[in-house]
Every structure is written in C-alpha cells, then in structure tokens.
Amino acid sequence: MGALHNLISIHDLTRDEIDLILQRAAEMEEIAVTRSKLLNGRIMACLFFEPSTRTRLSFESAMLRLGGSVLGFADVGVSSAGGKGETLADTIRTVERYADVIVMRHPLDGSARVAAEFSNRPVINAGSGAEEHPTQALLDLYSIQKMKGTIDGLNISLCGDLKYGRTVHSLAMALIEYDVKITLAAPEQLQMKPSIIQVMKEAGLTVVEVDNIDDAINEADVVYMTRIQKERFPDIREYDAVRGRFRLKREDVEQMPDDAIILHPLPRVDELDPEIDSLPQARYFDQVEAGVVTRMAILDLILN
Amino acid sequence: MGALHNLISIHDLTRDEIDLILQRAAEMEEIAVTRSKLLNGRIMACLFFEPSTRTRLSFESAMLRLGGSVLGFADVGVSSAGGKGETLADTIRTVERYADVIVMRHPLDGSARVAAEFSNRPVINAGSGAEEHPTQALLDLYSIQKMKGTIDGLNISLCGDLKYGRTVHSLAMALIEYDVKITLAAPEQLQMKPSIIQVMKEAGLTVVEVDNIDDAINEADVVYMTRIQKERFPDIREYDAVRGRFRLKREDVEQMPDDAIILHPLPRVDELDPEIDSLPQARYFDQVEAGVVTRMAILDLILN
Amino acid sequence: MGALHNLISIHDLTRDEIDLILQRAAEMEEIAVTRSKLLNGRIMACLFFEPSTRTRLSFESAMLRLGGSVLGFADVGVSSAGGKGETLADTIRTVERYADVIVMRHPLDGSARVAAEFSNRPVINAGSGAEEHPTQALLDLYSIQKMKGTIDGLNISLCGDLKYGRTVHSLAMALIEYDVKITLAAPEQLQMKPSIIQVMKEAGLTVVEVDNIDDAINEADVVYMTRIQKERFPDIREYDAVRGRFRLKREDVEQMPDDAIILHPLPRVDELDPEIDSLPQARYFDQVEAGVVTRMAILDLILN
Numbered sequence: 001m002g003a004l005h006n007l008i009s010i011h012d013l014t015r016d017e018i019d020l021i022l023q024r025a026a027e028m029e030e031i032a033v034t035r036s037k038l039l040n041g042r043i044m045a046c047l048f049f050e051p052s053t054r055t056r057l058s059f060e061s062a063m064l065r066l067g068g069s070v071l072g073f074a075d076v077g078v079s080s081a082g083g084k085g086e087t088l089a090d091t092i093r094t095v096e097r098y099a100d101v102i103v104m105r106h107p108l109d110g111s112a113r114v115a116a117e118f119s120n121r122p123v124i125n126a127g128s129g130a131e132e133h134p135t136q137a138l139l140d141l142y143s144i145q146k147m148k149g150t151i152d153g154l155n156i157s158l159c160g161d162l163k164y165g166r167t168v169h170s171l172a173m174a175l176i177e178y179d180v181k182i183t184l185a186a187p188e189q190l191q192m193k194p195s196i197i198q199v200m201k202e203a204g205l206t207v208v209e210v211d212n213i214d215d216a217i218n219e220a221d222v223v224y225m226t227r228i229q230k231e232r233f234p235d236i237r238e239y240d241a242v243r244g245r246f247r248l249k250r251e252d253v254e255q256m257p258d259d260a261i262i263l264h265p266l267p268r269v270d271e272l273d274p275e276i277d278s279l280p281q282a283r284y285f286d287q288v289e290a291g292v293v294t295r296m297a298i299l300d301l302i303l304n
Numbered sequence: 305m306g307a308l309h310n311l312i313s314i315h316d317l318t319r320d321e322i323d324l325i326l327q328r329a330a331e332m333e334e335i336a337v338t339r340s341k342l343l344n345g346r347i348m349a350c351l352f353f354e355p356s357t358r359t360r361l362s363f364e365s366a367m368l369r370l371g372g373s374v375l376g377f378a379d380v381g382v383s384s385a386g387g388k389g390e391t392l393a394d395t396i397r398t399v400e401r402y403a404d405v406i407v408m409r410h411p412l413d414g415s416a417r418v419a420a421e422f423s424n425r426p427v428i429n430a431g432s433g434a435e436e437h438p439t440q441a442l443l444d445l446y447s448i449q450k451m452k453g454t455i456d457g458l459n460i461s462l463c464g465d466l467k468y469g470r471t472v473h474s475l476a477m478a479l480i481e482y483d484v485k486i487t488l489a490a491p492e493q494l495q496m497k498p499s500i501i502q503v504m505k506e507a508g509l510t511v512v513e514v515d516n517i518d519d520a521i522n523e524a525d526v527v528y529m530t531r532i533q534k535e536r537f538p539d540i541r542e543y544d545a546v547r548g549r550f551r552l553k554r555e556d557v558e559q560m561p562d563d564a565i566i567l568h569p570l571p572r573v574d575e576l577d578p579e580i581d582s583l584p585q586a587r588y589f590d591q592v593e594a595g596v597v598t599r600m601a602i603l604d605l606i607l608n
Numbered sequence: 609m610g611a612l613h614n615l616i617s618i619h620d621l622t623r624d625e626i627d628l629i630l631q632r633a634a635e636m637e638e639i640a641v642t643r644s645k646l647l648n649g650r651i652m653a654c655l656f657f658e659p660s661t662r663t664r665l666s667f668e669s670a671m672l673r674l675g676g677s678v679l680g681f682a683d684v685g686v687s688s689a690g691g692k693g694e695t696l697a698d699t700i701r702t703v704e705r706y707a708d709v710i711v712m713r714h715p716l717d718g719s720a721r722v723a724a725e726f727s728n729r730p731v732i733n734a735g736s737g738a739e740e741h742p743t744q745a746l747l748d749l750y751s752i753q754k755m756k757g758t759i760d761g762l763n764i765s766l767c768g769d770l771k772y773g774r775t776v777h778s779l780a781m782a783l784i785e786y787d788v789k790i791t792l793a794a795p796e797q798l799q800m801k802p803s804i805i806q807v808m809k810e811a812g813l814t815v816v817e818v819d820n821i822d823d824a825i826n827e828a829d830v831v832y833m834t835r836i837q838k839e840r841f842p843d844i845r846e847y848d849a850v851r852g853r854f855r856l857k858r859e860d861v862e863q864m865p866d867d868a869i870i871l872h873p874l875p876r877v878d879e880l881d882p883e884i885d886s887l888p889q890a891r892y893f894d895q896v897e898a899g900v901v902t903r904m905a906i907l908d909l910i911l912n
Contacts, residue, residue, distance in 0.1 A: 035649030041339030043368050045361070046680075054702065057653070057679055061706040064651050064677045069368045071361055072350075072376045072680045086571040089578075094358060094570060097592040098365040266702060267694040274697075288705040345643030347672050349665070373672045375665055376654075376680050390875035393882075398662065398874060401896040402669040 003301045006116045007124045010134040010170045015177040018141065024297035025142045025290075032065050032293050039068035042303050045099035046073045047091070047115075048126070049106040054266065055126050055136075058288070059103050062295035068303075071099055089118045096121040101303055104128075122302045130166050136265060137170035139294035143287045144222055147261050151175075157183040157216035160226035160246055160271060162192035167265040168226055172196055176203035183208045185216035187242040190232060212245050217256055223248070223281075225264045225271055243270070250275040253282070263287050307605045310420045311428045314438040314474045319481040322445065328601035329446045329594075336369050336597050343372035346607050349403035350377045351395070351419075352430070353410040358570065359430050359440075362592070363407050366599035372607075375403055393422045400425040405607055408432075426606045434470050440569060441474035443598040447591045448526055451565050455479075461487040461520040464530035464550055464575060466496035471569040472530055476500055480507035488513045489520035491546040494536060516549050521560055527552070527585075529568045529575055547574070554579040557586070567591050611909045614724045615732045618742040618778045623785040626749065632905035633750045633898075640673050640901050647676035650911050653707035654681045655699070655723075656734070657714040662874065663734050663744075666896070667711050670903035676911075679707055697726045704729040709911055712736075730910045738774050744873060745778035747902035751895045752830055755869050759783075765791040765824035768834035768854055768879060770800035775873040776834055780804055784811035792817045793824035795850040798840060820853050825864055831856070831889075833872045833879055851878070858883040861890070871895050 003020060006012075013021075031038070044063045046056050060070045088111060095102055096119045104115055109129030116123040127133045144151050156175065158168050162184055172192070175182065182205055184192050191209070200207050210216055217223050228246055233239035248262065253276045256262075264272060264284040276282050307324060310316075317325075335342070348367045350360050364374045392415060399406055400423045408419050413433030420427040431437045448455050460479065462472050466488055476496070479486065486509055488496050495513070504511050514520055521527050532550055537543035552566065557580045568576060568588040580586050611628060614620075621629075639646070652671045654664050668678045696719060703710055704727045712723055717737030724731040735741045752759050764783065766776050770792055780800070783790065790813055792800050799817070808815050818824055825831050836854055841847035856870065861884045872880055872892040884890050 041369075041371075043365060053681070057681070057703070057706045060679050061651060064679070065649075067649075069373070069677070070680055071364050071368070072374055073357070073361070086573075087578075090571060093589045094592050095361070097589065097596060098361045267698060269694075274695075285701045285705065288702050292705060345673075345675075347669060373677075375668050375672070376678055377661070377665070390877075391882075394875060397893045398896050399665070401893065401900060402665045 004122075004298070005302065006122050007134055007298060007302065008112045008116050009125065009132050010137045010174045013134075013174075018138070018174065018177055021138055021294070021297050021301060022142050022145055024301055025138075025294045026146070028293040028296040028300070032289075032296060035065050035067070037067040038300055039063065039066035039303055042068040042101070043071060043099045044068055044299070045071045045095050045102050046126075047095055047102055047104040048073065049104070049111075050127075052105055052127065055105065056103075058291045059124075059126065059295050059299075061292050062299055065292070066296055066299060068299070088114060092118045092123075101299065124298065124302065127166060130164060131169045133166045133170045135295060135298060136167050136291075137174040138298065139287070139291040140167075140171045140224070140263060140265075141174055142294045143263055143283070143290040144261070146290060147283055147286070148221060148259075152179045154221040155181045155183065155219050156222040156224065157185055157220040158192075158224045158226075159185040159213055159216050161190045161228050161232065162186040162226070163190040164229070164232065165226045165265075168192075168224070169196060171224065172200060176200055176205060179204070181206040181208070183210060183216045183220065185210045185213055185246075187211060187228070187246065189238075189242070190228065213248065213252070217248075217252060217260075220256070221260055223256070223260065223262045225262060225268070227267070227269055227271060247271050247273065248276060249273045250279070253279050256281055308426075308602070309606065310426050311438055311602060311606065312416045312420050313429065313436050314441045314478045317438075317478075322442070322478065322481055325442055325598070325601050325605060326446050326449055328605055329442075329598045330450070332597040332600040332604070336593075336600060339369050339371070341371035342604055343367065343370035343607055346372040346405070347375060347403045348372055348603070349375045349399050349406050350430075351399055351406055351408045352377065353408070353415075354431075356409055356431065359409065360407075362595045363428075363430065363599050363603075365596050366603055369596070370600055370603060372603070392418060396422045396427075405603065428602065428606065431470060434468060435473045437470045437474045439599060439602060440471050440595075441478040442602070443591070443595040444471075444475045444528070444567060444569075445478055446598045447567055447587070447594040448565070450594060451587055451590070452525060452563075456483045458525040459485045459487065459523050460526040460528065461489055461524040462496075462528045462530075463489040463517055463520050465494045465532050465536065466490040466530070467494040468533070468536065469530045469569075472496075472528070473500060475528065476504060480504055480509060483508070485510040486512070487520045487524065489515070489517055489550075491515060491532070491550065493542075493546070494532065517552065517556070521552075521556060521564075524560070525564055527560070527564065527566045529566060529572070531571070531573055531575060551575050551577065552580060553577045554583070557583050560585055612730075612906070613910065614730050615742055615906060615910065616720045616724050617733065617740050618745045618782045621742075626746070626782065626785055629746055629902070629905050629909060630750050630753055632909055633902045634754070636901040636904040636908070640897075640904060643673050643675070645675035646908055647671065647674035647911055650676040650709070651679060651707045652676055652907070653679045653703050653710050654734075655703055655710055655712045656681065657712070657719075658735075660713055660735065663713065664711075666899045667732075667734065667903050667907075669900050670907055673900070674904055674907060676907070696722060700726045700731075709907065732906065732910070735774060738772060739777045741774045741778045743903060743906060744775045744899075745782040746906065747895070747899040748775075748779045748832070748871060748873075749782055750902045751871055751891070751898040752869070754898060755891055755894070756829060756867075760787045762829040763789045763791065763827050764830040764832065765793055765828040766800075766832045766834075767793040767821055767824050769798045769836050769840065770794040770834070771798040772837070772840065773834045773873075776800075776832070777804060779832065780808060784808055784813060787812070789814040790816070791824045791828065793819070793821055793854075795819060795836070795854065797846075797850070798836065821856065821860070825856070825860060825868075828864070829868055831864070831868065831870045833870060833876070835875070835877055835879060855879050855881065856884060857881045858887070861887050864889055
C-alpha cells in the first residue's frame, strides 16, 4: 500500500499530505518527459458514470507515463457494468477484481465514498456530485506553487460560477490549509455558498466578495476563472448581462502584473478571450500539463 | 501456435483439454498477482457486436496481466468496422491483420464459428447467440474446482432462467464431462430445453427438475443462480410471483452447509439478496476473479 | 524530432520523403512480426471527430507493435473534449499535453492543418474533409510497390466514386510523383474533378477517362476500386444501373493477368464480388496489413 490509500475528498487530506503530493508532483516533472517503469504491470480502471474525456485522458496519460496500463473503458452510463439495474456497490466489487486502482467519476454527491467503502482496491475520486473534485484541486494547488513559487501569502481570486462548480468548491476547501487572501467574484445568482465562506473565514483566511471581475483582478496574484453556464439562467438576457461582466479581455489582462497568472479548469467558452492566450499571464494550458504530473504523483503515492 | 487454436464452443473441448485449461488457470493465480511478460508484444482485439463491459474488461485485465496489449475497441455495433453494410467475414479478415487474437461477442448463433473459419488468427468466443459462452463455462468450472477442490461427485443446482441464459447452457454442456448430480430449478416458463437435458442424461448425469429454489438448495454443494428477466413475462403479476420463488434470502443460505458455494454470472438484480453477500457461501465476486485467471490461461494456451 | 514533423497532406511530401517512408515501411515488415521497443514509452492520442474504427485500429496496431501506447479515446464528437462548445484549437492545445503525437480525423477540409498550427506536438492527418487522407495514399503506394516491385511504369486504374472519395484524391495526388499511366473509370455523376486531372496531366501523367469498368481493367497492372454510395443518387434506379457497371465479377478478374492486383480501401459493399476473394489478383486484405507497416514507418519517422 502506498503513502495514500483512497483519494475521495480534499477534506480528508492534512496539510502534510498535500505537501507530500505537491512535492512528489514536482519530482514527476522529469519522469513525465523521460517516462518510467514505476507502475510497470499495474492496471488502472476508469469508471466514468458521466463523460469527461479531459479528466480521463489526463489520468490515462499519467498512468502510461509511469509504465502502467489502462483498462479500455467506455463510459459506464451506457454499458452493462453499471447498467441492467446493477448497484454501484456491485459494479465496484466487480471492477476491483480487474484492476489495481479505480478512478471514478459519478454525478451523485457521496458516490465516491460509497465506492471506496465497498472496494478493497484504492479509489480515486475524479469528480463526484456538485462538491468534490479533489485531484483538480490538487493540480490547481500544484500549478500555483509551480508557477508562483509559493501559495502562502498570495492574493487569489476565484471568478465566475462559484455556486455550482465543483472545481472551485474543492479548490476553496484546499486553500484553507494556506495563508491566503481570497477574492470571490461571482454574479449574484452564482455566489459561493455561505457555509463554504464560513469555513474559509474560520480557517483564518481573508475573504472578500465582489460582483464583477474588475475588482477581482486588480491586486490578484492568481485569477482562477470558471465557465458560466447558460443553463443556470432562466432569462437569456440576464445571462448575456452577466457574461459581459465576467469575461477577461486583453485590456484587462494587460493591466495585470506580468507575473500574475490566469488559471481555468477548461473547457472555456468565452469567459477567456482567445486574444489573451499569447499573454504571459495566460497559463491555463500549462495547467493541463501540471494536471498530468499531479496525477502521476497521486497514482504513484497510492500504488507504490 | 499454442495448445489450443480457437475457442468457439464448449462442445469442441475434450475432457483433457478442459483439464489442461483448469490446471493452467491454477498456475495463473500467482501470475495474476505478480504480473508477467508471457504475452509481451502480443495484441488482442475485442470485437463486440453487442455490449458487455464485464466480459470485455475481464479479457482485457487478463491480457494486461500477461504483459500483452489491447486494441482500443469501441463496441462495433455502432462503428464503421461492422458498419457500412460490411459482412462479418470482411470485418474479421480486416481485424485479423491488426491483432494476434480476436475476442468476439455477437448476438447470432454460429457467428463465432463463421468468424473462426474466415480468420487466420485464433478466435475466442466471448458469447454468441443464445447458446454459447464457453469462457464463462470454463471459469464456472474453474471456480467450482478451486472453491470445492473437485467437480466430480458434487451436487450442482442450476437455478433461474434455464431457457434463455447462454451461460447456463454452456455450463450444462461442460458438466457432461463430469460425474455430477444436477438439479434444474426453473419456473415453468423458463425450463431448460429437453434436448439439453437429454444430452446430460445420455452422458450419465443424474438430472432432477424442480420448480422452486428450496428444493434446489437442500443438498447442493454448488448453487448456480441466474437472473430472471422481466421481459420474458407478458404478465407482470406472473413475473412477480416467479421472482419471489427464485430469490435467495438470508434464511435460505443460513440453512446451507458452510462449505456450499453460491455462484452467479452477474450482474444480479434481486435474485440474490444483498444480505447474503457477507455469508461464507457467497462466492460470486470471487468468481469474477476466477474469470480473470481462467481467461489468462486461455490466452496463454492459445498464444504461447 | 524525427525525419518528418507533421503529416497533413500528400502535397507536402517530396518524392524523396515518400521514398523514405516506403523504404522504412519495408523495413517495418519484420518488426511488425517480431514487435519492438522503438517507441517504448511514447504515447499516441487518437482524436477522431468522425468515426473510423478501421483507420484508428490500424494506427493503434502500428503503435503497439513499436512498443508505444495509446490513449483510450472514445470518438470525440460526443465527448467533452471537442464538446461543450470548445474550439478545435483549445482541444488540440489540451490533448498535446497528454500525448507525444496526435492522430486526427475530422469532417472539415483544412482542419488537420489548423490543428498542426496550434500544436507543439506532431499531428498526423487520418482523414480530413473530402480531399485529404495522406496515410491512406502512402499505404496504397506502399502496397503497389510491395506487390508489383515498382510503381513507375505501371498502368493504374482508379475506379468507382472518383468525385467524393478522399482516398482516391490523395492517391491521385501521390501518383503525380511517379511515371504512371492512369485510367479513371467513374460513372458520369462521380467523375474526378477537372482540377485534379489537370494537375495530373501537368505532372506528365497519361490520363484516360472511361465510364465503365471493362475498359479500365483490360491492360491494368493495378485496379483500385472504391465504393459507390447509394446516397449520391437521388434516383435509386440510376444507382442500380451504375452499380451494375462498376462491379468486379469473377469473369472480369479471370481475364486479368495473374500478376495484376486489385486494391480497395475497404469496407466494400458489393463492388467486389466475394467470389473473387480467392483469386490471386485480390490483394485488398493484404493491403490492410500494408497499412499497418506504413503507419509504423510514419510513426517511427515522426517520433524517432
């Protein structure tokens, strides 16, 4: 068994465990290029009850770079495992006989923890329900640490849909382990839940709430953008108004310091103007690569 | 060429060949854990004309544990190989150029044999039509042998849908090679075909037919349960009545000897009460693992 | 970086580069059987925006025979990369962080070149729009060279749908590098575009146009057949008439010299009578195998 067993929620990790993962991720940078045999012979199953090519490929790429192999899973929603009325418990108790580690995504809150309870093999939560996406939070932390050299002491702005985005919930919960100032920039309809803000404040973080993006990027070291989904707005005019206020444009970014960074879990729609892609602050595609090394670290710590 | 060429029907195998496969499966137990390079460089194609994530993953896991690799097949029903009006013969003659062995599932009886005739590479039948599922029969035999120490001399009850289930047809045909007493427990609408019972009796087996599960588990060493599908019953009340009579409950199992075993090809719906999962007789998830080593043995015997 | 970087269009290749690929393909014949570790640790992503199991499996088989591995891509049309309104540029800039080479198929003309412009990793065009399918053209050239010993000096007939088939467009453009006589045999509705014929003539090729298959196979060293799709004909009777005239039957082939060869990109419908499959001229399934070694050569030249 590795240094970690399951990875279900960012809440389960101590600061020491987070530090261990980020440190191992840094060591994976070189292995990601040279490749290795660290997980030679190990098998990863991807059990995705909702589609996410991006997250699945990131895990697969991580596993392959470590010399492991991957069971060729179709998305499970339409397949017979998980179909024919089978319970999640039965699916898990079957798949654990095929693989050494299960990477699972599921639309329901709590599903990953249920899976871990029924599994004798480690389970990694690749997104469950509206709240948990711990590997995304860890890769976001690693991106910040790698690009800024540190996390403590930074001004970090979380922008866009702070109500429904599980990415930003997991990241907020990870950041309470650090000494940071948080600016929350969301339209009125999509603000962060008071309970999460409460937890952040109780952890000693300075938290400021604003309703536009200009106030969020002024002094930010890190601007973390998220997609605002049209479906959240019953009235399309309301959506259009909000969208305009939460779009990063070239003139916005040019006013930011050169060493500020813009992150985004991707895919974006139009909240990041493509014109900013070539600016030094735009680091969201580097963040994709940081995701691979972070997942390499997680797989290695769990399986080795 | 290995000790086997194709594996199309359980009828094609002599008792000696079955013994060879079961013995090799036992040897694979250790390799399944340590992994090996026995099939290093070999490529397996999965050609599934009807979906079966479970069977496909079992084969993939077996191949990966032996160091081989797997072509990343989507289910073929909706893909271009096998689509655009192409014949099965053409699909096979194409896929055999990509892989060293073809694992095929197809809804039509006889399809696997047709495939084998057109292929210069070995073909393994992973389920065809209503009658053949030879690797399931072999893993069932291996499960019994492993868990009971022997097959000869046992009382084996086959329960549930004995009319349509190809699993139970293949298993019945495999058991004629052994000296066993068979109890067939099925509702009137889902009884085993007389022609199969005839073959079993001619082979010298004692065969008893009952219409409820209580009479099937009394003296059984092995209870092999199968799913009763609602679609078989035009009248839902009839289904509900039958379902009640063919459900294994905790009080049933507690009356069985501790060393009796309950198997099931999975997935189950409600014919096995989850309350029995923790009882010592419940071995259907161990059977999943027995499936991986049995398929390792088959792949090894065919390719090495 | 290898001897090639991207492979987007057959137009981009000089005769020297084509010769290099065909020569490397010949060297791959042995490696295709023995397997190798030439691309050990390298990762290939298949980004298929339209389904093509055949082409995808050919690339995957090539990569696996060279010891590389493959990201388990579902077709992208329905997945989240490429979905949720994401641009092709963003999908490419994400996937290039997961893999060492991107094999892409896309319904739009020019898409592969756009992808290559945004990618820091090599991109291989596995079919784009109506015109480009360069790896098919190269495997066709390699098939001819392997089976006939040479390409220069041959009489080559291209038959069937010469208007819409991207395969035959790419092959025609590849053949302008050679000294060949081309016969174009197509029904009136499906003739090769005058602009392509013009390019062929300007390159010094002899080009003859006929409207039936008999005139195309008389003196041909190579008969390259393609599928005529029913959907191209508003009037079904018109389709039936054309289909009859563009079908290779046993009596046709028996009049061809024994060392003439019949190729087809597959899948076929009924333009090649199955009765000819056993004749010595029928080489379209050998062409499938030639496709694997050609793609091995391309992957090796790009990645090594």
